[in-house]
Amino acid sequence: MNTVERLIHMANQIATNLATDDAPVAAVADHIQQFWDPRMKMLIFAHGTDGLSPVAAAAIKQLADAQNGA
Amino acid sequence: MTYQPQKDFGTPESRSNEAVSLTIDGRNVTVPAGTSVMRAAAEQGTSIPKLCATDSVKSYGSCRLCLVEIDGRKGTPASCTTPVEPGMVVHTQTPHLAKLRKGVMELYISDHPLDCLTCAANGDCELQDQAGAVGLRDVRYDVQSTHLGQEKDHSNPYFDFDPSKCIACSRCIRACDEVQGTLALTMEGRGWDSKISAGLASDNFLESECVSCGACVQACPTATLVEKKVVEVGTPERSVVTTCAYCGVGCTFRAEMRGEQLVRMVPYKDGKANRGHSCVKGRFAWGYAQHQERILKPMIRASISDPWREVEWDEAFAYTASELKRISDKYGRNALGGITSSRCTNEETFLVQKLVRAGFGNNNVDTCARVCHSPTGYGLKTTFGTSAGTQDFDSVEDSDVILIIGANPTDGHPVFASRMKRRLRGQDGRPGAKLIVIDPRRTDIVRSPRIEAQHHLPLRPGTNVAVLTAMAHVIVTEGLVDEAFIRERCDWDEFSHWAEFVSQARNSPENLQPVTLVDAQELRAAARLYATGGNGAIYYGLGVTEHSQGSSTVMAIANLAMATGNIGRRGVGVNPLRGQNNVQGACDMGSFPHELPGYRHISDGDTRLLFENDWGVTLDSEPGLRIPNMLDAAVDGVFKALYCQGEDILQSDPNTAHVSAGLAAMECVIVHDLFLNETANYAHIFLPGSTFLEKNGTFTNAERRIQPVRKVMTPMNGLEDWEVTQRLAQAMGLDWNYSHPSEIMDEIARLTPTFAGVSFARLDEAGSLQWPVTEDAPDGSPIMHIDGFVRGKGKFVVTDYVPTDEKTGPRFPLLLTTGRILSQYNVGAQTRRTDNVAWHPEDLLEIHPVDAEDRGIKSGDWVKLASRAGETTLRATVTDRVAPGVVYTTFHHAVTQANVVTTDYSDWATNCPEYKVTAVQISASNGPTEWQEEYEALSARSRRVETGVPAE
Numbered sequence A: 001m002n003t004v005e006r007l008i009h010m011a012n013q014i015a016t017n018l019a020t021d022d023a024p025v026a027a028v029a030d031h032i033q034q035f036w037d038p039r040m041k042m043l044i045f046a047h048g049t050d051g052l053s054p055v056a057a058a059a060i061k062q063l064a065d066a067q068n069g070a
Numbered sequence B: 001m002t003y004q005p006q007k008d009f010g011t012p013e014s015r016s017n018e019a020v021s022l023t024i025d026g027r028n029v030t031v032p033a034g035t036s037v038m039r040a041a042a043e044q045g046t047s048i049p050k051l052c053a054t055d056s057v058k059s060y061g062s063c064r065l066c067l068v069e070i071d072g073r074k075g076t077p078a079s080c081t082t083p084v085e086p087g088m089v090v091h092t093q094t095p096h097l098a099k100l101r102k103g104v105m106e107l108y109i110s111d112h113p114l115d116c117l118t119c120a121a122n123g124d125c126e127l128q129d130q131a132g133a134v135g136l137r138d139v140r141y142d143v144q145s146t147h148l149g150q151e152k153d154h155s156n157p158y159f160d161f162d163p164s165k166c167i168a169c170s171r172c173i174r175a176c177d178e179v180q181g182t183l184a185l186t187m188e189g190r191g192w193d194s195k196i197s198a199g200l201a202s203d204n205f206l207e208s209e210c211v212s213c214g215a216c217v218q219a220c221p222t223a224t225l226v227e228k229k230v231v232e233v234g235t236p237e238r239s240v241v242t243t244c245a246y247c248g249v250g251c252t253f254r255a256e257m258r259g260e261q262l263v264r265m266v267p268y269k270d271g272k273a274n275r276g277h278s279c280v281k282g283r284f285a286w287g288y289a290q291h292q293e294r295i296l297k298p299m300i301r302a303s304i305s306d307p308w309r310e311v312e313w314d315e316a317f318a319y320t321a322s323e324l325k326r327i328s329d330k331y332g333r334n335a336l337g338g339i340t341s342s343r344c345t346n347e348e349t350f351l352v353q354k355l356v357r358a359g360f361g362n363n364n365v366d367t368c369a370r371v372c373h374s375p376t377g378y379g380l381k382t383t384f385g386t387s388a389g390t391q392d393f394d395s396v397e398d399s400d401v402i403l404i405i406g407a408n409p410t411d412g413h414p415v416f417a418s419r420m421k422r423r424l425r426g427q428d429g430r431p432g433a434k435l436i437v438i439d440p441r442r443t444d445i446v447r448s449p450r451i452e453a454q455h456h457l458p459l460r461p462g463t464n465v466a467v468l469t470a471m472a473h474v475i476v477t478e479g480l481v482d483e484a485f486i487r488e489r490c491d492w493d494e495f496s497h498w499a500e501f502v503s504q505a506r507n508s509p510e511n512l513q514p515v516t517l518v519d520a521q522e523l524r525a526a527a528r529l530y531a532t533g534g535n536g537a538i539y540y541g542l543g544v545t546e547h548s549q550g551s552s553t554v555m556a557i558a559n560l561a562m563a564t565g566n567i568g569r570r571g572v573g574v575n576p577l578r579g580q581n582n583v584q585g586a587c588d589m590g591s592f593p594h595e596l597p598g599y600r601h602i603s604d605g606d607t608r609l610l611f612e613n614d615w616g617v618t619l620d621s622e623p624g625l626r627i628p629n630m631l632d633a634a635v636d637g638v639f640k641a642l643y644c645q646g647e648d649i650l651q652s653d654p655n656t657a658h659v660s661a662g663l664a665a666m667e668c669v670i671v672h673d674l675f676l677n678e679t680a681n682y683a684h685i686f687l688p689g690s691t692f693l694e695k696n697g698t699f700t701n702a703e704r705r706i707q708p709v710r711k712v713m714t715p716m717n718g719l720e721d722w723e724v725t726q727r728l729a730q731a732m733g734l735d736w737n738y739s740h741p742s743e744i745m746d747e748i749a750r751l752t753p754t755f756a757g758v759s760f761a762r763l764d765e766a767g768s769l770q771w772p773v774t775e776d777a778p779d780g781s782p783i784m785h786i787d788g789f790v791r792g793k794g795k796f797v798v799t800d801y802v803p804t805d806e807k808t809g810p811r812f813p814l815l816l817t818t819g820r821i822l823s824q825y826n827v828g829a830q831t832r833r834t835d836n837v838a839w840h841p842e843d844l845l846e847i848h849p850v851d852a853e854d855r856g857i858k859s860g861d862w863v864k865l866a867s868r869a870g871e872t873t874l875r876a877t878v879t880d881r882v883a884p885g886v887v888y889t890t891f892h893h894a895v896t897q898a899n900v901v902t903t904d905y906s907d908w909a910t911n912c913p914e915y916k917v918t919a920v921q922i923s924a925s926n927g928p929t930e931w932q933e934e935y936e937a938l939s940a941r942s943r944r945v946e947t948g949v950p951a952e
């Protein structure tokens, strides 16, 4: 696994485990915001949503948009 | 302090609340009901002669030396077996008693060798003292006794057994039974012939069940059981109280010294974690501190293919600082990072994270707790609001049901296990607590002398969450929840949501049995017992955390405790058993890349400001890299320098090939350690470390207990570890001027609300303090969440079982799980350099007879262990401790390199590696793999020091 593949795996794993949360997308976004360093976030934003589960993809998109908006 | 033995009150303390007053030798004394006359006398400063009594074990009344006279009573009762009564009038010294005692002593001495002057215990022998105390001057019997001149047993590497000196007082037997709980010793023969035996007549101590805890040695009043070190160096002349540096129990010891030489480590009776007990590691395995392989001078080299060059400290610091600056200038500040150690003190850890945040200018700091208990931090913080266990160790005395999941306390946390076993056996007519063990392996505690678990659920590795959810299903659907507790203490909506989830038919034990392989009826019974059996306490270890759902499992445990109201008082709670001595402290000190000391997120502006003002720097508000992320970034070529204090990530972290690739890609790896460890094979700078005997500071154990570590000898390398970090920071231009670790603690207290009341002075006074230590709780907090959860309302979190991505298949049909054993510690860097190798010379692979037969493997055979990540070889042992389909090994030895086969799957929330589940295949083999051979060669090359003589 290279780093981006690993990040995709991690994001999907987080999404699977937070699937039962009331607001899974927000929970996944919050988790990644809190625990990933800036480069990891940057790498996955640059990669896009390929290979991500729907919840993970939505969360990444939400984070990327927030970052671009800021 | 000049040498004085610890005070012995003769019999154990009584826990009664009722007070009884009596008169002893004309003086009034008040003691708790149930106290012996002997102890009452000792408490008022009167020592009654005694031989068979000691306060670590129940009295036995065999020696008849402690006789007293009591007004209104006939005869001369033994004071050790006579409980006090109100108004009793006791005389301990009368002519009649003196005569009787002399007679008793005379008998003993007539059968004892009279070589006091050359005896190792001379000056530290109770028999000698008591002969003096009773005024024995001559012996009328003909000395031709039967048991002199017997052969000594030298088999144990740390203590000798000389049966000729035995007075058959049975203190050792009782210590082994009551204190340690191993029941290894028996008395053979009678009268003059009686002899202590470690099991079978043919057995010596080493071959016996004995686990070398030292309790019998401690209890023995003569030189019969005596430390080899005392024989070698002589008796100690002073002592210093300090804390064991091995495991998370955090036993308090007296380091008993002769000059600067350590004679022995003796468990300290006033130690609140251990109450006078110890295990083989803390008690005996400290020889590594003086081991010849210790590196005492700093060393540097430009490339890892060069030999090391020894330099002076000044050059080492200047070179290190210039390398870090060069890399920061070239690749940017985020190319630097640091790893703190759970083996180091709080003060050292605090400084390393401060160096990274304030000096390197980023948050790339992590700790080896990443690979063990990071899910505990995440899980307990989410559910309860604080990243720590809820109880003190004493709490177990009030438990009625003990649930152990993913922990092997008799091996991993032996001294606490002894206390737990004492509670499980029951005492003084009080029935023992019930025991539930959830573990793929039949650990020792499942069935040990006078203990039998009510339920052992041997689950398939990786299905913890499914088992706990099934237990919750039973508790909710059978109406066993503690509704009053939940309504008062927890968020009811969250509870309802969770209860609805666990009640679903898909979560029933019957439905999950095919996944977990746990018998549904057995699981139902275990769940009922936990919910209804009285005070229920959960203890868990790395078998919970080191999984892809480690954090979920911790939360599932917290859910169970809240649902049954088992939180917030003695006897209950959720208790992580921490691996290394200062895992709790390392986490508390802000070693994680996303949080500052005291578990406050780095994005929290107010907290950041507090630190910024104190440190005079600006802090980065973004979380930094965790260890596995650092290695990924290194392989990507953007992470270039690592300061690694007291950790051996190459051996301890998963997927060795990936770790070595990451390390090899860095330009500056700084290893700060005692020995040239495995990581040092890839290092460019080696800064020698100091042992726990050579420095001041504090460790925090698994009960949140902050305990002093005291310097008993000068550091052989010249500097304490905190000084090394400070000198490095100074070389990098930081204005640090601590003159003592107490000043570092003052800074921690100033910046961390839960440590507000902690200082070295307070610790000296109290012995130890359990955080939070605040204005409201100036003496600390043995039990947490008493009136409410730290986070307000307890939070139920739905934890859905998600199978791991590590799957068995035709190529890798078996599941490997890893663990540890009593005599070795972690990667073994210390214990392998002691005589503890007598018990564990190599890592063995446990395999079930059926799986072994399928592959034609017998115990002792070399086998190849292969996974998708790599392969290694080691020897097999065939046993039904493991279930069919499961194999097990330890990772204490570098040559085995068990982590060559572990994968880099990890916990979803924290990246804690999934050590406990790897799909593997086993086959017969006739020797080391190519990897092992290449690695041997690399290590040999890498350890060359320029003098021409290899360092190892």
Ligand code: SF4
Residues within 6 Å of the ligand: B172, B175, B176, B180, B182, B183, B184, B185, B198, B209, B210, B211, B212, B213, B214, B215, B216, B217
């Ligand atoms: S060392 Fe410990 S286990 Fe061994 S015989 Fe003595 S008390 Fe028992």
Ligand code: SF4
Residues within 6 Å of the ligand: B165, B166, B167, B168, B169, B170, B171, B172, B173, B196, B219, B220, B221, B222, B224, B225
């Ligand atoms: S070995 Fe020591 S403690 Fe044990 S019976 Fe003999 S004298 Fe007593």
Ligand code: SF4
Residues within 6 Å of the ligand: B244, B245, B246, B247, B248, B249, B250, B251, B274, B278, B279, B280, B281, B282, B283, B413, B414, B415, B416
């Ligand atoms: S290793 Fe653990 S149990 Fe053993 S003496 Fe040290 S702190 Fe106590």
Ligand code: FES
Residues within 6 Å of the ligand: B049, B050, B051, B052, B053, B060, B061, B062, B063, B064, B065, B066, B067, B078, B079, B080, B081
């Ligand atoms: S000390 Fe009381 S009988 Fe031995």
